[in-house]
Amino acid sequence: MRICIVGCGAVGSLFAANLAQLEDVEVWAFDTSREHVDAINASGLRLSGAGEVLGRLRATTDAQELPACDFGIVATKAMHTEPAIRATAHAFAAGSVATVQNGLGNEQVIAAHVERVIRGTTFPAGKIVEPGHVQWDVKGDTTLGPFDEQPAPFADVELLADACTRAGMPTRAVEDARGPQWRKVIFNASTNPIGALTGLTHGRVCERPDLRALVSGLVNEGKAVAAAQGIELDSDPEVLIDHAAKPEVAYGHKASMLQDVEAHRTTEIDYLNGGIVGFGRQHGVPTPLNEAIWALVKGVEQSWQQ
Amino acid sequence: MRICIVGCGAVGSLFAANLAQLEDVEVWAFDTSREHVDAINASGLRLSGAGEVLGRLRATTDAQELPACDFGIVATKAMHTEPAIRATAHAFAAGSVATVQNGLGNEQVIAAHVERVIRGTTFPAGKIVEPGHVQWDVKGDTTLGPFDEQPAPFADVELLADACTRAGMPTRAVEDARGPQWRKVIFNASTNPIGALTGLTHGRVCERPDLRALVSGLVNEGKAVAAAQGIELDSDPEVLIDHAAKPEVAYGHKASMLQDVEAHRTTEIDYLNGGIVGFGRQHGVPTPLNEAIWALVKGVEQSWQQ
Numbered sequence: 001m002r003i004c005i006v007g008c009g010a011v012g013s014l015f016a017a018n019l020a021q022l023e024d025v026e027v028w029a030f031d032t033s034r035e036h037v038d039a040i041n042a043s044g045l046r047l048s049g050a051g052e053v054l055g056r057l058r059a060t061t062d063a064q065e066l067p068a069c070d071f072g073i074v075a076t077k078a079m080h081t082e083p084a085i086r087a088t089a090h091a092f093a094a095g096s097v098a099t100v101q102n103g104l105g106n107e108q109v110i111a112a113h114v115e116r117v118i119r120g121t122t123f124p125a126g127k128i129v130e131p132g133h134v135q136w137d138v139k140g141d142t143t144l145g146p147f148d149e150q151p152a153p154f155a156d157v158e159l160l161a162d163a164c165t166r167a168g169m170p171t172r173a174v175e176d177a178r179g180p181q182w183r184k185v186i187f188n189a190s191t192n193p194i195g196a197l198t199g200l201t202h203g204r205v206c207e208r209p210d211l212r213a214l215v216s217g218l219v220n221e222g223k224a225v226a227a228a229q230g231i232e233l234d235s236d237p238e239v240l241i242d243h244a245a246k247p248e249v250a251y252g253h254k255a256s257m258l259q260d261v262e263a264h265r266t267t268e269i270d271y272l273n274g275g276i277v278g279f280g281r282q283h284g285v286p287t288p289l290n291e292a293i294w295a296l297v298k299g300v301e302q303s304w305q306q
Numbered sequence: 307m308r309i310c311i312v313g314c315g316a317v318g319s320l321f322a323a324n325l326a327q328l329e330d331v332e333v334w335a336f337d338t339s340r341e342h343v344d345a346i347n348a349s350g351l352r353l354s355g356a357g358e359v360l361g362r363l364r365a366t367t368d369a370q371e372l373p374a375c376d377f378g379i380v381a382t383k384a385m386h387t388e389p390a391i392r393a394t395a396h397a398f399a400a401g402s403v404a405t406v407q408n409g410l411g412n413e414q415v416i417a418a419h420v421e422r423v424i425r426g427t428t429f430p431a432g433k434i435v436e437p438g439h440v441q442w443d444v445k446g447d448t449t450l451g452p453f454d455e456q457p458a459p460f461a462d463v464e465l466l467a468d469a470c471t472r473a474g475m476p477t478r479a480v481e482d483a484r485g486p487q488w489r490k491v492i493f494n495a496s497t498n499p500i501g502a503l504t505g506l507t508h509g510r511v512c513e514r515p516d517l518r519a520l521v522s523g524l525v526n527e528g529k530a531v532a533a534a535q536g537i538e539l540d541s542d543p544e545v546l547i548d549h550a551a552k553p554e555v556a557y558g559h560k561a562s563m564l565q566d567v568e569a570h571r572t573t574e575i576d577y578l579n580g581g582i583v584g585f586g587r588q589h590g591v592p593t594p595l596n597e598a599i600w601a602l603v604k605g606v607e608q609s610w611q612q
Contacts, residue, residue, distance in 0.1 A: 194602070194605070197503055197602050197605070197606070198602055198605030198606050198608070198609055199605075199606060199609035200605050200608065200609050204605075204608065204609075205605065208601070208604070208605060208608065210597070210600065210601035210604060210605075211601045211602070211604075211605050213597070213601070214597070214598050214601045214602070217594060217598065288523060288594065288595060289594060289595070289598055291516070291519070291520070292520050292523070292595055292598055292599075293598075294516065295514070295516035295517045295519070295520045296500070296503050296504055296517070296520070296602075298514070298516060298517075299500070299503070299504030299505075299506050299510075299511065299514060299516075299517050300503070300504050300505060302504070302506060302510065302514065303504055303505035303506050303510075
C-alpha cells in the first residue's frame with residue numbers, strides 16, 4: 001500500500017514517521033519546506049517525546065515526482081488545503097484522500113480535486129523542532145469516515161484506519177465521522193481565539209468566570225449548529241475544556257492561535273469560527289458570538305498590514 | 307462663584323483653564339500629579355490647538371487645602387472617581403458636583419459622598435503634552451442635568467452651564483441629561499474596545515463589514531438598554547460612528563482604549579460595556595455581545611499580570 005502525506009508539518013510527520021514503520025506500507029511526503037524535505041531524505045524523519053521513532057520515507061517538494069498512491073492524508077493548515085490538493089491530486093486518481101486537519105470545509109476543498117474523500121479528525125499533536133525532527137507532544141486517537149458528499153468506499157476507510165492503528169496511531173473507521181470532528185472544532189473555536197485575543201493561557205481563560213461564560217456561549221452556538229445538521233457529538237466539548245484547564249494537562253498551554261497571533265501568522269479562524277458561522281447560516285442557526293470572535297481575529301490579522 | 311475641577315487631566319484642564327478666564331469665577335484644581343500641579347501653580351495652565359488659553363488657577367494634590375466650593379466638576383478616569391470624590395467631598399458640603407466623565411455609574415459613586423449631583427457628558431477632547439500644558443484636540447458641546455437619584459437644584463445646573471458657556475465651553479442645562487450620556491457611552495462602548503482588541507484605527511474598523519456589523523450589534527444592545535429605561539437618545543450613535551470614520555474626521559484615530567492597552571493601562575471597559583451590561587441586567591435586556599467584549603478586554607488586562 002502506498003500512502004502520501006500531503007503537508008508534512010507536525011501532525012503530518014506523526015503519521016508519516018509512524019506509517020513508515022510498516023513493512024507493507026510505502027510512505028511518501030509532499031511538503032513545501034525544502035529544508036524539511038532534504039533532511040527527511042538525507043537522514044529520515046525523527047519523532048521524539050511521546051514516542052521515539054525514526055521513519056524512512058521519500059519526501060519531495062515537487063508534486064510531479066509523486067507516484068500513484070492508494071491513499072493521501074492531508075495535514076496542511078486549513079488555508080493551504082486548496083493549493084496542496086490541487087498540486088497532488090493526480091497521485092490520487094485511483095486512490096482515496098483523507099483529511100486529518102483542523103476546522104470545517106477541508107473535505108469540500110479536497111473533493112473538488114479527487115473523487116474519493118475521507119473525513120477525519122486527529123488529536124495527537126507536536127511541533128517541528130528542526131528540519132527532519134518533530135517533537136511528539138500528545139498521543140491521541142484518530143477517527144476516519146467516508147465524506148458523505150463524495151465518499152471513499154468504507155473498505156478503504158477501514159484499510160487506512162487499520163494501517164494507522166498498526167503503525168501506533170490508534171484510528172477508528174466509522175460511518176459518520178462528524179461527531180468527533182465537530183467536538184474538536186467546537187473545542188478549538190471556543191477556546192483558541194479567546195487565548196489569541198487576550199494573551200491568556202487556556203487555564204487562565206477558564207479561571208475567569210466572565211471568559212469561561214463566553215467560552216460556553218461559543219460552545220452552545222456550535223452545539224446548536226451541529227444539532228441542526230443531525231450531528232451527534234461523541235462527547236461534550238465542555239468536558240474537554242475543563243479537563244484541559246487542569247494544571248497537569250494544559251493549564252499553561254498557549255493556544256496555537258495565540259502562537260500564530262504573536263508571530264503575526266494567518267490563523268485558522270476562517271475554518272473554525274468561520275466554519276461554524278457558515279454552517280449556521282446554511283441551517284438557519286444564529287451564531288452571533290462566533291461571528292463576533294471571527295471578526296475580531298480577522299481584524300487582528302489585518303492590523304499587521306497597517 | 308468657586309469651582310473645583312476634580313481630576314485635572316486633559317478634559318479637566320479644558321474646563322479649568324477656560325473657566326479661569328471668567329472674572330466672577332475662582333477656579334481650583336485637585337489632581338494627583340505633583341508635576342502637573344506644580345507647573346500650573348508656577349506658570350498657569352496652558353491650552354493650545356483648538357484654542358489658545360492661559361488659565362491662572364490654584365492647583366493642589368492635597369484635598370485638605372480646598373476651600374468650600376459652589377461647584378465641583380469631576381473629570382477623572384471612571385475608575386478613579388471613588389477615591390477622588392471621597393478625598394474632596396468636604397469642599398462640596400454646600401455645593402453641587404457635576405461629572406463630565408466617560409461611562410456609566412459615576413453619578414452613583416459621587417452621590418455616595420455629596421448631596422447634590424449633576425449628570426454630565428462632554429465631547430471636547432485633548433491630551434496632556436507636558437505638565438501644565440494640554441493640547442486641545444476637539445471642541446464640542448457639554449450637557450448637564452440634575453442626577454435623578456440625588457439631584458442638584460436645576461438653578462444650580464443652569465448657573466454652572468452658563469459659566470461654562472461664557473468661558474468658551476458651550477454647555478446646555480437640561481432636565482434629563484441621559485440622552486447625550488447614553489449616546490456617547492454607546493458610541494464609546496461599541497467602537498473603543500474593537501480598536502483595543504484588534505489594534506485597528508476607527509476608520510479601519512469601519513471599513514471591514516464584519517467588524518462594522520459587530521459595532522452595530524453592540525450599538526443595538528446599548529439602544530435596547532437605553533430604551534428599556536425610557537431614555538431617548540438625542541441622536542443615533544450610528545451616525546456619529548460613520549461620521550468619525552471619515553478620513554477628514556477620525557479615520558486614523560487610535561481609540562483611547564487602544565492607547566491604554568498598548569501602554570498596559572487599566573481601561574474604562576467596566577464603565578462602558580460593563581455599565582451597559584449592568585443596566586441591561588437590571589432591566590431584563592440581554593447584552594451578550596457587550597458581555598463578550600467586556601470579558602475579552604478584562605482578559606487582556608489580566609494578561610499583563612502573567
